[in-house]
Amino acid sequence: MARGIFHIDLDAFFVSVEQVVNPRLKGKPVIVGGDPERRGVVASASYEARPFGIHAGMPLSKARRLCPQAIFIQANFSRYREAADKFMEILADFSPCIEPLGLDEAYLDVTGCEEPYGSLRQMALAIKDRIRRELRLTASVGIATCKVVAKIASDLCKPDGLLEVAPGKERHFLNPLPVARLPGVGKKTEQVLKGMGITTVGELASLPLNIVEKHFGKFGVVIHRYANGIDDRRVEAPGESKSISQQTTFAQDTLARHFLEANLRHLCQQVSAELRYQDKQARCVTLRLRYADFKTITRQVTLKEASNVSQVIFAAARQLLSEALVQRGKPIRLIGIRVSRLSGKERQLHMFDSEREKLEHLDKAIDQIRKKYGPASIKAGKDISTLNWHPGR
Amino acid sequence: MKLSCLQENLSRGLGIVGRAVATRSTLPITQNILLATEQSRLKLAATNLEMATTCWIGAKVEQDGAITIPARLLIDFVNSLPNDLIEITLPTNSHTLELKSGRFQAHINGIDAEDFPPIPKISDGMTTNIEAAALREGITQVVFAAATEESRPVLTGINAEFEGEQLDLAAADGFRLAVHKMTLVAPVDQKTTVIIPARSLNELNRLLGDQEEPVEIITNQQKSQILFRLKNAELVSQLIQGSFPNYSQVIPQSYSTRAVVDINEFLRVIKMSSIFARDASGIVRLVITPGAELTPGKITASAQAEEIGGNVSEIDALADGEEAKIAFNVKYLSDVLSVLHQAQVALEVTTPSSPGVIRPIGVDNYVHVIMPMFVQW
Numbered sequence: 111m112a113r114g115i116f117h118i119d120l121d122a123f124f125v126s127v128e129q130v131v132n133p134r135l136k137g138k139p140v141i142v143g144g145d146p147e148r149r150g151v152v153a154s155a156s157y158e159a160r161p162f163g164i165h166a167g168m169p170l171s172k173a174r175r176l177c178p179q180a181i182f183i184q185a186n187f188s189r190y191r192e193a194a195d196k197f198m199e200i201l202a203d204f205s206p207c208i209e210p211l212g213l214d215e216a217y218l219d220v221t222g223c224e225e226p227y228g229s230l231r232q233m234a235l236a237i238k239d240r241i242r243r244e245l246r247l248t249a250s251v252g253i254a255t256c257k258v259v260a261k262i263a264s265d266l267c268k269p270d271g272l273l274e275v276a277p278g279k280e281r282h283f284l285n286p287l288p289v290a291r292l293p294g295v296g297k298k299t300e301q302v303l304k305g306m307g308i309t310t311v312g313e314l315a316s317l318p319l320n321i322v323e324k325h326f327g328k329f330g331v332v333i334h335r336y337a338n339g340i341d342d343r344r345v346e347a348p349g350e351s352k353s354i355s356q357q358t359t360f361a362q363d364t365l366a367r368h369f370l371e372a373n374l375r376h377l378c379q380q381v382s383a384e385l386r387y388q389d390k391q392a393r394c395v396t397l398r399l400r401y402a403d404f405k406t407i408t409r410q411v412t413l414k415e416a417s418n419v420s421q422v423i424f425a426a427a428r429q430l431l432s433e434a435l436v437q438r439g440k441p442i443r444l445i446g447i448r449v450s451r452l453s454g455k456e457r458q459l460h461m462f463d464s465e466r467e468k469l470e471h472l473d474k475a476i477d478q479i480r481k482k483y484g485p486a487s488i489k490a491g492k493d494i495s496t497l498n499w500h501p502g503r
Numbered sequence: 504m505k506l507s508c509l510q511e512n513l514s515r516g517l518g519i520v521g522r523a524v525a526t527r528s529t530l531p532i533t534q535n536i537l538l539a540t541e542q543s544r545l546k547l548a549a550t551n552l553e554m555a556t557t558c559w560i561g562a563k564v565e566q567d568g569a570i571t572i573p574a575r576l577l578i579d580f581v582n583s584l585p586n587d588l589i590e591i592t593l594p595t596n597s598h599t600l601e602l603k604s605g606r607f608q609a610h611i612n613g614i615d616a617e618d619f620p621p622i623p624k625i626s627d628g629m630t631t632n633i634e635a636a637a638l639r640e641g642i643t644q645v646v647f648a649a650a651t652e653e654s655r656p657v658l659t660g661i662n663a664e665f666e667g668e669q670l671d672l673a674a675a676d677g678f679r680l681a682v683h684k685m686t687l688v689a690p691v692d693q694k695t696t697v698i699i700p701a702r703s704l705n706e707l708n709r710l711l712g713d714q715e716e717p718v719e720i721i722t723n724q725q726k727s728q729i730l731f732r733l734k735n736a737e738l739v740s741q742l743i744q745g746s747f748p749n750y751s752q753v754i755p756q757s758y759s760t761r762a763v764v765d766i767n768e769f770l771r772v773i774k775m776s777s778i779f780a781r782d783a784s785g786i787v788r789l790v791i792t793p794g795a796e797l798t799p800g801k802i803t804a805s806a807q808a809e810e811i812g813g814n815v816s817e818i819d820a821l822a823d824g825e826e827a828k829i830a831f832n833v834k835y836l837s838d839v840l841s842v843l844h845q846a847q848v849a850l851e852v853t854t855p856s857s858p859g860v861i862r863p864i865g866v867d868n869y870v871h872v873i874m875p876m877f878v879q880w
Contacts, residue, residue, distance in 0.1 A: 460874060
């Protein structure tokens, strides 16, 4: 039986939440991110601001230049987290099988749940309706038989949209789209594909698999499947997750150690914060590197004792990175970190040293600051000049 | 060199020194055993440079001499011989040892005894004596609590504090602490504190066997080496340099709940819990319930392994104070309960996150402290 997968994405989430609190902001170009006089990036921009070329991740100073009349608002993360929690609660009323992606989007596996509503489409409308009534926010919903198609569909119908891709019509839907629409295909991959004469998803899907694999390795196999509308990843509730991971692709392939470490530290802080949020600890740390030639390697280490301390996770990851850099000195395009063998908060207390306790207090303080002022509000001094920050949990 | 000895004696002697032979070494000769005649006995010696053991066995010496022979070969060959007289010969100017017993014979190539690392002579520091039985008990009750991993080298040793007529042995791995106090036969002039590698004390404990004579203990002036002189054997060990943590401040001075239980019953429920705890980070949860007028006190031990199962056991306890909950790594409890030979033990606790104390009932020379595990109750 074909699955029924929804991808539900709240439109201009941070800005919309601000507009609910302050209705006078409605219909105006609004940018959430912070004080444009200081360093920082756009976390969210209203649809009225977007025609000016403003998008998330852009430096605030540039946004100010492009749209001087925009209203700039400091991000208020506890407010967004609260709205996000309510959003997930609404979704939970429709299907128990939810996979949140950050604060403002989620996959929902509704296979067999649509009966009471008559159809998948009617069910999606019911979800949008509840979000509108209870949160006064709009959402866009993509409906498909797999995650990747559902996600692309919701992206295409924004804002306040609903797009259903009927079973069997996946390729028909994907074929005309530019390849950059596929998740995982960034500027670099797009360029390589362009060099091969490929600009649309349909052209990529028609390429023989071995050619894509030759250029992009295992990653090529994945995007080739996506391009063909094939994606059998399950919608997994976070409670079922056996690991937590984060990765980032660089604008330019690099071997700069300082830059790699700064990014790795940032990723480690993210996964550690997520571990702490879930009241979990990890025993195993895995580093993932993808080289310019798309060769991907993983390196793994088991910690002496389970931990969710940022510095402990980072120390392990940095060691793996050093070893990997010695082994293969080629430019790197992607770095990722995964923690696994998760356990609860249980741990053996120490008799003499309070080092771990100090680090735990530090993490706790950092978590509280970030919760209140946003993820970019505090970072390691070493990394200030190296990192571009993007919003996210 | 020419001598004869009984296979039984040679085999026992090789067994004693064989454990000090280096397993991996950059100095190949440390994988050999030294054989040398000494005052109409045969001396056997081995060293891994951290520790050296020497023992003497009775032999009929016809011609003096010395040689070193690869340990594994010699031990395996001698152990495969029947218990009979062995004739050992090293022809003059030769490095090939010949062994002959009845109709069996072998020759093994060795390395010149001159090249064997000298075993330090230790005489000029602290000197004392201790009853073998007391030392045996002391080592047994502390040595398992020493750290096995090397991240803090001092914790891989046993802190030995000699003062007046008393010797305090202490070991701690950062999660537990064992302290045993014993009396010396001969008091020391000056307080002396050294850190002895746990490996050396384990080996000493094995050498002590069932010896009844007191053991002589001597350190060198610099407190870098220690000698244990037994009846027919000696063990010399390097000492670990550094300062041991001040452990007395880790031992709680008071408690809010104390439970006295039968050691064997306690050990039984702990071992039972370990069946489930091994799949649950080793966690055993203890609840101490003091008795009321008509009901006796009890300790309830439980272990829960997610998706597997769990168990709950109860034993009677003479408990006073408040009801208490505390969780431990099951191994730490079973380790300490296994080395106590008293009938009863007291468990003293304060809060779920402060150290638990175990004291055998009837003696006041031993205390064991275990850090609890932080768990969700």
